[in-house]
Amino acid sequence: xxxxxxxxxxxSASAKRMLRLLAMCILIPTSLALGVMLWNDRxxxxxxxxxxxxxxxxxxxxxxxxxxxxxxxxxxxVMIALAVAGRFLFAAIPGFKPVTAIVVISGLCxxxxxxxxxxxxxxxxxxxxxxxxxxxxxxxxxxxxIGLIAGLLSMRGQLTKTIPVCLYGALAGGIYSLLMDxxxxxxxxxxxxxxxxxxxxxxxxxxxxxxxxxxxxxxxxLFQPLSKKLNRLKTKYGI
Amino acid sequence: xxxxxxxxxxxxxxxxxxxxxxxxxHMHPLxxxxxxxxxxxxxxxxxxxxxxxxxxxxxxxxxxxLAVTNPLFSHRGETVLFYLNNNPVTFEAIWYGFAAGVMLxxxxxxxxxxxxxxxxxxxxxxxxxxxxxxxMLLTTALRFIPHLKRQHSQIHNTMKTLGMYSEDTWFSKVRxxxxxxxxxxTDALEGSVEIADSMNARGYQLKKHSHFSMFRxxxxxxxxxxxxxxxxxxxxxxxxxxxxxxxxxxxWTMTRPSAISDWLCVGWMxxxxxxxxxxxxxxxxxxxxxxxxx
Numbered sequence: 001x002x003x004x005x006x007x008x009x010x011x012s013a014s015a016k017r018m019l020r021l022l023a024m025c026i027l028i029p030t031s032l033a034l035g036v037m038l039w040n041d042r043x044x045x046x047x048x049x050x051x052x053x054x055x056x057x058x059x060x061x062x063x064x065x066x067x068x069x070x071x072x073x074x075x076x077x078v079m080i081a082l083a084v085a086g087r088f089l090f091a092a093i094p095g096f097k098p099v100t101a102i103v104v105i106s107g108l109c110x111x112x113x114x115x116x117x118x119x120x121x122x123x124x125x126x127x128x129x130x131x132x133x134x135x136x137x138x139x140x141x142x143x144x145x146i147g148l149i150a151g152l153l154s155m156r157g158q159l160t161k162t163i164p165v166c167l168y169g170a171l172a173g174g175i176y177s178l179l180m181d182x183x184x185x186x187x188x189x190x191x192x193x194x195x196x197x198x199x200x201x202x203x204x205x206x207x208x209x210x211x212x213x214x215x216x217x218x219x220x221x222l223f224q225p226l227s228k229k230l231n232r233l234k235t236k237y238g239i
Numbered sequence: 240x241x242x243x244x245x246x247x248x249x250x251x252x253x254x255x256x257x258x259x260x261x262x263x264x265h266m267h268p269l270x271x272x273x274x275x276x277x278x279x280x281x282x283x284x285x286x287x288x289x290x291x292x293x294x295x296x297x298x299x300x301x302x303x304x305l306a307v308t309n310p311l312f313s314h315r316g317e318t319v320l321f322y323l324n325n326n327p328v329t330f331e332a333i334w335y336g337f338a339a340g341v342m343l344x345x346x347x348x349x350x351x352x353x354x355x356x357x358x359x360x361x362x363x364x365x366x367x368x369x370x371x372x373x374x375m376l377l378t379t380a381l382r383f384i385p386h387l388k389r390q391h392s393q394i395h396n397t398m399k400t401l402g403m404y405s406e407d408t409w410f411s412k413v414r415x416x417x418x419x420x421x422x423x424x425t426d427a428l429e430g431s432v433e434i435a436d437s438m439n440a441r442g443y444q445l446k447k448h449s450h451f452s453m454f455r456x457x458x459x460x461x462x463x464x465x466x467x468x469x470x471x472x473x474x475x476x477x478x479x480x481x482x483x484x485x486x487x488x489x490x491w492t493m494t495r496p497s498a499i500s501d502w503l504c505v506g507w508m509x510x511x512x513x514x515x516x517x518x519x520x521x522x523x524x525x526x527x528x529x530x531x532x533x
Contacts, residue, residue, distance in 0.1 A: 046264055064372050070439050073376055074431035080376070081383030082424065088384075117376065125380055128359050133350040134259055187346075188305070188339050190266065195312045225421055229428060237432050 044186045049134060052141040059116045059144060066113070071239050075230075076114055076121075079106045083122040088129070090214075095207035099126070100176065101218035102226075103143055104169055107150030108159060109230040110239075115147025138183050146172045165223050169215040177208040242522045243285075243515045247460040248361035250467070255353050257467040258512060261474060262345050267483040267493060269505050271341050277512025278348035284519045285352060298348065302340030309336025315488040335487040352515070364452050375443075379434070387427060394422050463514065470511045473504055 079102060086098035099122050107115020120140035127136050150168065153159045159168060181200045186192055201208075233239055243251075262274040279298060283290060309332050310323075316331025359381055367374030398404065403415045477483045482501060485493035496502050510517075 060370055060373055064370050068372065069435070070443055071432055071435040073372065074379060074435035074438075075428060077376055077379035077383055078424075078427045078431045080380035081387055082427070084380070085384050085387045117373070121373070121376060121380060124362075125377065125384075128357075128362065128381075131350060131354050132357060133353070134263065134346070187263070188343060190339075193312060199312065221417065226424065229421075229425055233428055233432070239432075 044191055045134070045183075048183065048186060049137060052137040055141045056120060056137060056144065059113070059120070059148075063113060063117055069239065071237055072110075072114070075233065075239055076106070076110070076117055079110075079114075079118050080121045080125060083118065084126045084129070086218075087122075087126050091130075093210065095210035096214040097211075098214070098218040098222070099143065100146060100172055100211075100215050101169060101222055103147040104150045104165065104172065104219065105223055105226045105230070107147035108154040108165065108223075109227050109234075110151070112148045112151030112155065115149075115151040116144040117147075119143035119145070119147035134187070135180075135183055139180075142176055142179055146176065162220065162223055166216045166219045169219040170212050173212040173215040174208065177204065177211055241457070241459060243281075243518050244356050246463060247454050247456050248357075248365050249456075250460040250463040251356055251361065252365060253467045254463055254514070255349065255357075257470050259346065259349055261470065261508065261512070262342060262349065265474075265483050266335075266338055266342065266487070267485045268338065269496070270483055270508055271338060271345070273505070273509040273512045274349075275341050275345045276509070277514075277516065278345040278352070280513065281515040281519065282348050282352055284516050284523075285355065298341070298344035301344040301347070302337055305340030305343065306333050306337035309333065309339065313488075316491075317489045331487050331489070331491055334491060338487070361454075364454060367450060379431075383427065383431075387423065390426060391419070391423050394419050394426075459518070466511055466514060470508065473507060477504060 083099045083102040086102065090096045090098070103115060103119040103122060106118040110118075120143060123139040123143045124136060127133075127139070150159065150172075153168070159165050178201070181197065181204060182192070184200050185197045189196060246254075258274065258277070261270060262278075265271070275298065279295070282294065286294070310328040313332045313335070314327050314329065316327075316329030316335075318330040319327040320330055320333075321328055363374055363378045363381065366377050398415060398419055403418070404412065474483075481494055482496070482504060483494070485491075496505050
């Protein structure tokens with residue numbers, strides 16, 4: 001069996017997801033307005049920080065509320081540990097890390113919520129070793145979203161073959177790097193300047209390219225075997 | 240000996256949130272100076288046993304680097320010093336770059352001590368209290384990392400004994416390590432199901448839980464928490480009363496503290512950033528005093 005099983009899309013689940021999206025749509029503009037009003041001078045880093053923290057909250061709350069089996073928690077923990085341990089293994093090469101690949105696979109095989117949790121928890125956990133800071137919520141949110149979107153796409157039946165999955169991984173890697181560079185610029189200047197952004201992008205170009213290549217490489221190598229194992233686990237233990 | 244790292248995780252977290260807030264969102268030179276002093280001194284006091292010269296040169300390096308490079312990106316400001324390739328290099332741009340560099344260096348130093356203080360047990364404690372399931376996920380994953388490492392070395396040794404890795408080609412090495420990875424993942428996933436069943440058998444899914452933790456909320460925790468809250472309120476008031484407003488472009492202008500209350504406010508910020516250092520020094524003195532009495 002090469003293709004991961006698509007998760008059955010029930011009505012209540014989709015309603016929940018809509019609610020979550022709605023909450024994000026309301027909360028983010030509110031926080032933006034708050035950030036601009038409280039600090040009359042625009043403070044972009046603060047606004048980004050608030051947005052990413054608030055963006056994380058609905059997912060964590062729904063994870064807390066939902067009926068999740070203990071077995072599922074344990075499997076998710078293994079996926080997170082694999083992502084973090086992989087980051088350790090290749091720590092010597094900047095940008096070369098399998099985290100995104102494992103987050104994407106987790107989202108594809110275990111569903112969007114699992115994808116989000118794997119992504120954001122891997123960010124939090126690996127930062128225990130690699131350095132926490134104000135960028136942690138940002139990383140948690142972006143990696144979580146990468147897993148979430150992978151899960152949503154697999155629910156719709158896309159992203160079942162290796163090639164599209166690798167393309168998605170490359171895209172996710174590129175977008176992740178571009179977003180992280182926005183954070184770098186904003187935390188230096190307090191505002192967003194295009195000239196510095198372009199300079200930062202150029203400076204980090206080698207790392208970005210390595211990152212994208214590593215994503216594709218890891219997905220090529222890991223997608224089929226890992227999804228096979230996860231699907232087997234699903235049928236064997238009913239996770 | 241209750242040093243800064245023996246504080247309750249909650250007060251530790253709140254302190255770091257407030258101090259990072261103070262550093263990142265104020266470009267007022269006095270506040271930057273306060274934060275830089277606090278971060279450097281705490282970093283030195285905390286790591287005085289193995290302090291390298293590059294740790295101390297690093298903040299200076301970042302500040303100078305940004306002061307030099309900022310005029311390349313920004314040509315705003317009205318005091319033109321000289322022209323470089325027909326682009327004006329202004330005093331304001333250099334000064335802003337220096338200030339941003341000091342800010343960045345102190346943020347990095349604060350984060351380095353945060354990294355040392357916020358150990359995994361504190362993070363899991365904080366998470367476990369407010370988000371039990373996510374906290375459990377975090378704890379289990381944290382436990383799996385050393386487990387995976389151990390398991391991997393075992394698998395590697397077994398594979399070697401079985402005669403893998405005998406061919407000295409790149410291709411066979413990659414093939415063997417992939418096979419090892421596959422074994423590792425299967426083992427970990429199957430093992431995780433065992434763990435989950437054992438957790439259930441011990442009553443993990445029961446409604447009522449009790450948490451065990453070694454952290455106690457002492458008077459000093461209350462004190463640090465109170466200080467953080469006061470600082471937060473002062474920052475709010477200050478930003479509304481334009482106490483710490485500063486403009487670097489087009490001309491550098493900052494509100495200088497004039498009244499005695501303004502100076503008190505600045506002094507408070509300075510003391511607040513020095514708080515970890517003060518606690519650390521106080522405890523060290525106490526410790527050496529007690530030791531000398533033995």
